[in-house]
Amino acid sequence: MLQIGDTLISLDIIERQFICDLSLCKGACCIEGDSGAPLEKHELAELQKVLPLVWDDLSPEAQELINKQGVAYIDSDGDVVTSIINGKDCVFTCYDEKGICKCAIEKAYREGRTKFMKPVSCHLYPIRVTKYATFSALNYNRWKICKAAEILGQKEKLPLYKFLKDPLVRKYGEAWYEELELCASEWEKGNG
């Protein structure tokens, strides 16, 4: 376990190698699982703001559910998470021509239609953050749907923390990430 300020970082995040391989997993993390994507407090308002911009990309089932319960709900752990259809697909999913599941919000962001990319928990996945009273724990949520990403990561020798540099900087800032890089290179020296 590494510590930077009030974050505790699992060694898996520097030891394990990972690159999402969408051609094989088809974006399954937006579909599988029994809860929606965790939202930070301010993100609920962001989702409401972006909703009209992405509405036409959403499935009729998603539109119906949003009309009934909104873009988010409180899950069994008490967390505010994105709404999901029949316990599976996030309401913000859409599909590209290759049948790969994509985030409609990220699609709008890449097309320059919004400045909000997607919830930071989605951006950080497969790192999951658990908040405690005095610290946050960052763990690699290892899941069989990401098997192809581990294989590609090993082939390209890219550690998870490097693959997720952008979302880690988004969440914790440049200085925090530089410290993580230092800790990782110290760790690599001792274990390389």
Ligand code: SF4
């Ligand atoms: S996190 Fe896993 S399931 Fe999601 S896109 Fe990456 S490899 Fe695929």
